[in-house]
Amino acid sequence: MSAVEQVSGIFDTILVLDFGSQYSHLITRRLREFNIYAEMLPCTQKISELSWKPKGVILSGGPYSVYADDAPHVDPAVFDLNVPILGICYGMQELAWLNGKKVGRGEKREYGPATLNVEDQSNPLFKGVDHSTVWMSHGDKLNGLPDGFVTIATSDNSPYCGIAHESKPIYGIQFHPEVTHSTHGKQLLKNFAVDICHAAQNWTMENFIETEIQRIRDLVGPTAEVIGAVSGGVDSTVASKLMTEAIGDRFHAILVDNGVLRLNEAKNVKKILTEGLGIDLTVIDASKEFLGNLKGVTDPEKKRKIIGNTFIRVFEREAERIQPKDGQEIQFLLQGTLYPDVIESISFKGPSQTIKTHHNVGGLLDNMKLKLIEPLRELFKDEVRHLGELLGISHELVWRHPFPGPGLAIRVLGEVTESQVAIARNADAIYIEEIRKAGIYNNISQAFACLLPVKSVGAMGDQRTYEQVIALRAIETTDFMTADWYPFEHSFLKKVASRIVNEVDGVARVTYDITSKPPATVEWE
DSSP states (O other), X not given: OOHHHHHHHHSOEEEEEEOSOTTHHHXXXXXXXXXXXXXXXXXXXXXXXXXXXXXXXXXXOOSSOTTSTTOOOOOGGGGGSOSOEEEETHHHHHHHHHTTOOEEEEEXXXXXXEEOEESOTTOGGGTTOTTOEEEEEEEEEESSOOTTEEEEEEOSSOTTSEEEESSSSEEEESSOTTSTTSTTHHHHHHIXXXXXXXXXXXXXXXXXXXXXHXXXXXXXXXXXXXXXXXXXXXXXXXXXXXXXHHHGGGEEEEEEEOSOOOTTHHHHHHHIIIIIHOOOEEEEEOHHHHHHHHTTOOOHHHHHHHHHHHHHHHHHHHHHHOOOTTSOOOOEEEOOOOHHHHHHHOGGGSSOOOOOOOTTTTSSOTTOSSEEEOTTTTOOHHHHHHHHHHTTOOHHHHTSOOOOTTGGGGTBOSSOOHHHHHHHHHXXXXXXXXXXXXXXXXXXXXXXXXXXXXXXXXXXXXXXXXXXXXXXXXXXXSSSSSBEEOOOOHHHHHHHHHHHHHHSTTEEEEEEOOOOBTTSOSSOO
């Protein structure tokens, strides 16, 4: 049984069907904030293939027009589940299209805040939501009431801002309650999930630990052994600790020094995990192999694929060296994949465009011998951190900034060489050191230095230089699906830039990236 099937079979689950909106993941995240488990699947999901029945269904927004020939549509069997349904933006237009086709192009695209006017104060969907500000993002709109529906809310530009079926618990809203710009949006989602769907609010990390440990034991069995990919970051550390709790010394953690780790990373991680957490850890130096495979490669997607494939080859070699007590071969590979990795990497989460491949999601070998175990695959970053604290992992380690699996290879833009990695590594170490000195490390969700594939004229001493450029990045976020850049004091940036240019050979200029996510991603590659 998969992690999704296990969790959805135990906890009341709201099914979010994704039509490709950039906000779809936020629906899932908001529901989990109320301790309600939610699972996002593509809008084309066949209901007959589900092994569990949801307590309710939410149809997300999307970038399409429901009347277009190639528009995605929901499986009609959704309406045979006899559970409450909420359509958001495109999801509401989908309901209208299926009940009279009363959808068309609006006179103007509506993007931004609008005032919601609740027409039916007794409707449970809008309990505590009257006359609030809501966020609009649509070009199409309803040009009439769908068959069997009534109006329950309006706005100045949307006479059918909220609709409800006359006899069934089916609702549609034109705005996006999942974004923070909708002032009472979270309340509306809670009304739907708790008051209308009657979903139990029992999704907690305490309960997750119990069910996931049992799932791991059932999957692995009483004798099989597991190796795990460990980086020293919170994701792989929490996954490793969870695995150790589940099967004890049958779990073998492996840290691969791929030549693109942070300064002194391998030594520090080994000390923390073995002495601090009692995890059986082996460090493998494969730096020459990784850097050799990356020689001449500049495309970021190719870098990720090469690194993912090389990781698996190294793990499979190491698995053959480990001699289990009962003589069996290593059968499983643990990875700390998170929900945002899955959403951004694989289009099965709906028509949403794949942003980039994460090495531990889309960069794996098709003929891989080991079977994957990904106990954190359905969790967001803040859920993982809470889980880590419950497992007894130190606050400092749990709140350590994330470090990507491909490491500095995707922070060295262009070809990855030993000398280029050294520049990025040393600049990054200075940057993080100054952030810690300033006492703002825990205020920042992630910070790092990138080496850009350009050169710039400089002057050191009385001589002209022509060296490379470092870009600094720091972001604030809760779920890593959206993020804002961190507003450093000017004096801080001035100090960091001065230190990097003076202490790191090969750098002539330092810049600071002030782009939010979206439109940018957190990493540059």
